[in-house]
Amino acid sequence: MVSLWRLLALLLLWFVVVAPLAAAVEVSIDRNPVQVNESFQLVFSLDQSPGRDPDFSVLQQDFMVLGNNRSNSISIINGEYQRSVKWTLQLMAKQIGKYTIPAIRFGDVHSEPFEVSVQPSSLASVPHDQQVLELMVDRSEVHVQEQVILTMRLLSATDIAAYQFGKIPAQDLNVVIEPLGDLRQYQTRIADRSYLVLEQQFALFPQQSGQLEIPPVLAEVRLPSRSRIDPFNNGGDIRRFRSQPVIIDVKPIPQEFSGDYWLPADHVELREQWPADLTGLVAGEPVTRSITLIADGLTAAQLPEIELQAIDGVKQYPDQPVLQDSRNSKGMHAQRVQKVALIPAAPGVYRIPEISVNWWNRATAQLETTILPARELVVGAGVEVAEVAPTPLPLLSTDQVPQSMPAAVVVEGNRFWLWLSLLLACGWATTAIYWWFATRRNKPVSARESEVVGLRETSRVLRKACENDDSAAARAALLAWGQCLMMPRRVDNLGELVDLLGDELGQQVEALNHSRYAGQGEAWEGRPLWALCQRLQQQAGNTKNDVNASLLPLNP
16 A cells, blocks of 8 residues: 555656656757758757657658658766757758648657748759859848858769868958858759758858959869779779859948948847846945847957946946857857946946947848847945844842742752753853953953054955955955944945045055956056055044054054
């Protein structure tokens, strides 16, 4: 009976916890769109083996299934086994159009529908040669610095043992060339004849207007050897051939564009990221803002600097931007990440201005603007911890003591606790007597002397941080030193300390914050700050004549 209940509990745990956590089926394609009569790879990935094999027969309505391969892999990461199962299908579309790969069930899970676009063949006629090298561009007319996708394809009607592409001759061309991924290999059918296709893509960015001509590209293939004594096919015939040249008409920047930076792109977006909790901002404490500019169809080097407008009452220290490029079959994807540390000087509500970037939508040939909206930051003061005096307990007179309350009860059979209590009482009495004699011998320390001791200790820490040019330690030590120097006045942050001690200290705090948050790799020198603090402490000591005699030296 116990085993039955345990089995039911395990089944319930599976359906409630494990089953919902099962990863969904991931669907990926090697390129999209594809051309008619071209083969492409469609991959279904799972992190566990399904209960039964999937049925791909539904795909035969719109596609020819040329191959179906299943592969399993196991990896160990941090001592945990991770298993993945992949089905790789070689498909070829039957007609031109847009098709939806339906949901395929893999046991208890299924894939999501996936759309594939099938375009006409790029070949104008049937190739007459066994091997053909094509050079194609997605746009024959572009603006200056606009992306052009250049595709180099080698078609072979026979088997080849080896191949080699020549480089695009761009020595005399004012154009930036970026490769888009690795070389792809697939099959295509032209006039009932099968061809092996080797394809490589590049993103071109013409840098000046005019006519851009891409000269012919060379290619070389080695055919399989027919000799029986050449198992490695090193003796086959070698064939070399050239592609046709490509001409691109590069137009200047259109007159209707009015932005400060010319950004011809497919999509531009601005994003920002703040700490998870913006409700606990404190004056004088830094908060980091991360701004990301994203663009499709541009390189990261083309993205402009993100302009930060001044904010009254808030210091801004931008970090070095991080530029990143990624590539896919549609071209370049660029992003520029700018982090900036904001330090509000005092409590209040601060308005962060909006950020806008103008760009040229090359699909619609219109000027567009992406905007990061303005927002408000609510900054509070430092949290004060109020001292709560203990509430005295009411004393009971002897008349108020209940008569029913028993006196001490000693159990004869458990004297251990009695002796332990007596031992602890003797220890307490000894401690009390020692404390009484110690207070009689030692003169009590006054509040002013306690302040001087605290000032001496914080001065020592601040001096050490400045001598070591440690900006992080110096910033914390400076606030602690200022709090001791200005006692009994309360100081919650460096902004308040600057207001009390003057602009000269403000300049040093500005340099300290700049080295901490600007991220420009500049070394901070702490000796000027230490010399100023010595002078400020001396001036503060001269105004307190009643404690000059007991003021300890700044350099212990």
